[in-house]
Amino acid sequence: MEFTIGLESPFSLDYTLESGQVFRWARKGEWWYGEVSGGLLKARQEGGTLRCESSSDLLGSEFVRNYFRLDEDIEPILASIAKDKVITEAVQKFYGTRLIRQDRWECLASFVLATNANIPRIKKMISEICTRFGEQFEFDGSQYHSFPGPEKLASAPVAELRECGLGYRAPFLKRVATSVDQGGLDFGELVMRDYEESRKMLLTKLFGSKLLLGVGPKVADCVLLYSCDKDEAFPIDVWIARELSRSYPRIIPLQIRKKLTPEAKAKLTTGDYEKVSKSVRRHFGVYAGYAQLYLYMAARSSDGPGRASGGMARSPGVS
DNA sequence: TAGCAGGAAAATC
DNA sequence: GATTTTCCTGCT
Numbered sequence: 001m002e003f004t005i006g007l008e009s010p011f012s013l014d015y016t017l018e019s020g021q022v023f024r025w026a027r028k029g030e031w032w033y034g035e036v037s038g039g040l041l042k043a044r045q046e047g048g049t050l051r052c053e054s055s056s057d058l059l060g061s062e063f064v065r066n067y068f069r070l071d072e073d074i075e076p077i078l079a080s081i082a083k084d085k086v087i088t089e090a091v092q093k094f095y096g097t098r099l100i101r102q103d104r105w106e107c108l109a110s111f112v113l114a115t116n117a118n119i120p121r122i123k124k125m126i127s128e129i130c131t132r133f134g135e136q137f138e139f140d141g142s143q144y145h146s147f148p149g150p151e152k153l154a155s156a157p158v159a160e161l162r163e164c165g166l167g168y169r170a171p172f173l174k175r176v177a178t179s180v181d182q183g184g185l186d187f188g189e190l191v192m193r194d195y196e197e198s199r200k201m202l203l204t205k206l207f208g209s210k211l212l213l214g215v216g217p218k219v220a221d222c223v224l225l226y227s228c229d230k231d232e233a234f235p236i237d238v239w240i241a242r243e244l245s246r247s248y249p250r251i252i253p254l255q256i257r258k259k260l261t262p263e264a265k266a267k268l269t270t271g272d273y274e275k276v277s278k279s280v281r282r283h284f285g286v287y288a289g290y291a292q293l294y295l296y297m298a299a300r301s302s303d304g305p306g307r308a309s310g311g312m313a314r315s316p317g318v319s
Numbered sequence: 320t321a322g323c324a325g326g327a328a329a330a331t332c
Numbered sequence: 333g334a335t336t337t338t339c340c341t342g343c344t
Contacts, residue, residue, distance in 0.1 A: 118337080216342085217341095218340060
């Protein structure tokens with residue numbers, strides 16, 4: 001079906017789909033093609049309108065509004081996180097970037113795969129899994145695949161998952177899929193409870209063994225922020241960590257800051273993660289997740305793959 | 320709690 | 333072409 005949506009609050013389709021939250025969108029010319037919710041959604045932005053085409057009536061304007069959270073006015077939200085110069089500049093530069101409300105199971109599975117991988121790789125792994133285990137469907141003469149449900153991946157042989165290029169992530173994905181399939185995790189509960197509680201649910205141990213192997217604090221925060229409406233969640237990945245150490249010396253304890261510099265290869269302990277998480281949430285407020293989104297964009301654009309490495313002054317090592 | 324392995328692909332040298 | 337890095341977690 002075809003439809004258009006009038007945009008009433010700031011929205012940039014390009015920025016939003018390039019912000020690293022989702023992995024199953026691809027740009028072809030003026031259109032974005034997304035394999036979402038078992039179908040295909042095409043979208044392009046023309047100023048204040050969003051033009052869409054989809055493979056199913058289920059992917060209509062109501063779905064799109066919910067998916068991109070278009071009924072929420074982000075203007076006051078962005079104003080509320082603009083606590084300092086750094087975030088204010090990031091917000092101005094990438095104005096209109098939005099949090100996406102994506103499918104919870106797909107989000108969880110995707111970020112379990114995201115450890116120690118870059119975005120092209122993550123996309124490739126997910127694409128392989130969908131090709132092999134998802135349902136095939138046709139749209140506009142091309143073949144696409146849905147994201148396989150937990151029951152499908154729970155019953156998949158680990159060896160086959162490995163063949164999708166998952167490496168050591170294969171057994172983790174299978175175990176997470178099994179947990180979800182057996183009802184070990186109620187996504188509805190996650191949405192109902194507040195941030196702290198639902199985070200505990202994702203991370204806590206149940207019956208003596210960890211419920212979801214492969215889900216640590218960072219992955220948990222991604223799932224909560226990108227799929228469970230927990231806007232104060234602030235996932236701290238390597239990009240954010242560097243950005244914080246560079247631009248927010250005052251809210252990061254010195255001991256931890258030392259570990260965050262690009263030169264130091266030390267990684268955050270879970271204790272460190274919690275401390276930093278608390279300070280940034282204290283600084284940015286209940287919409288810290290939006291701040292994370294914009295800082296991530298800024299970090300990647302200034303120091304990221306988009307530019308030849310000349311730029312950032314690499315301080316002469318004092319080692 | 321610190322240190323390390325884990326697997327493969329992309330980015331960088 | 334070799335090395336380093338990669339949206340990290342689990343185990344010892």
